[in-house]
Amino acid sequence: MIALEARALSKSFGGLRVSADVSFAIEAGERRLIIGPNGAGKTTLFNLITGELKPDSGSVHLFGRDITAVPSMRRAHHGLARTYQIITLFPKDTLLHNVTLALLGASPLRWNPMVRLANQLAVLRQAREALTRVGLGNLADRPLGETSYGERRRVEIAMALAQRPKVLLLDEPLAGLSIPERHEVRDLLLAIPRDTTIVMIEHDMDVALDFAERITLLHFGEVIVEGTRAEVVGDPRTREVYLGA
């Protein structure tokens, strides 16, 4: 079954084509890596999938359903979650509150002005569980502003996982992390069960190549190569545009 499919997605900013007829299909449970040089249109592609940008043409399908016209905020309710390359969290709030916001986003409770959030024990317990899952259970009550960069990356992942997404988009989850932190995040990603399909943008080939089953190489908004790990790495065009001579 195809979890996520893009059909001929195109997007231009003025004269600059950042997505040019991008098509791909990702199987349910697959781990897909998207690579490409800076400016290849990787994050734009994510923004088109989540609806933060509208494509000029083409369509996005989630489990066979055309979601191109579905507003961004509803795509989360259809099982699509993402993390950001540039961390966008709530720095004044605690880690627990950050993850709680992710949980509320998927719950009608977010509209309730009458009850105390502090008394919503079921939600708070889930939030703590999500933090424990990424190894931050002991820091749950610390304000996010007082945590390290690596910890924040893991909060990003905890928030996405807390929503129990069917398709998870990870935008450079390893960027800016030290080697030991990279290994922690890798183990964390490897532990995500197969009922979540993962699409990841990443530059760290050591970690990412191990993780991904299939790779899509983008260059100037176009899909240049797509295939299994071996096929893409062995392809001369990959060497030319990405890996270097």
Next chain:
Amino acid sequence: MRRSALALTVLALVTLPYWIGGPYYTNIASQILIWAIFALGLNVLVGYGGLVSLGHAGLFGTASYAAAWLVAAGAGQLAGGLGALALTLLMSALYAALALRATGIGFLMITLALGQILWGIAYRWISLTNGDNGINLSTRPMPLGWSLATPGAFYIATLVVFGLAVSAMASFVASPFGASLRGTRDQPRRMTALGYDVWLIRFLAFLFSGFWTGIAGLLFCYYNQFVSPHLVALSSSAEVLLMVISGGSGTLLGPIAGAALVVIMKNVASAYIERWNLVLGAIFVAIIVLMPEGLVPGSQRIWRWAWRVRDLPTAEIAR
């Protein structure tokens, strides 16, 4: 400790007409409470929504004018009050629908423009609003047969409404919806990706803000028994915004402290100093310089700092 402080405050507020020293001061206390409700209403948007409105006097005035107009037209106090609130909510919805097309400066400019339109109607549409002469309200309402004619009785009634406003704000802020609103203030894009309808959250917050602004406008109409274009003017919008910011936006007590500061300066200090505006301006400058986060959070910060210094060993300070 917290509970007994709260009980003492409530006791002091309830008995205020007996110890404050005369109806003049009781009336000033009523004014503070009314402006505090207004500031609390605006604070929903400014403090928790990150949306700075410079046209809220238009909503305040809508409630005041509608109540005076309806009662003068023979609608009766209850119908007048409810009608005024309904109209204010409608006006808030209109404000929100137009102003929420933007955030930041754009939002501020649209609310400012809407406020000026309403001021223009109050001032120039003489057949409807009686222009500069305003509209008189013949009597104050008598809820459940209780006369509000005396300053003491009116103060107590205002205090009851104020108490409701504060508890409504406290539970709003602590609720999941309050958390949603603060989230849209801090990271609107992230909130959308998490599945929140940012526009609708802001719209509902605007209605909540407009409701309490309308309540304050109603009370102000009952208090003065007179409405004039002055209360719809830009200076009123700016004044209430200053109350929120100087007291501490995004806090529960800040807008109340700000309202007390401005009303006291306006009424009490003006008796001693002719140029009280100058003094008020100097106080605002001092607040911005010394406590940019506002009086209440700023005082808390300095308080905590003072206790830390006191608890440090002497050698620590000397060093």
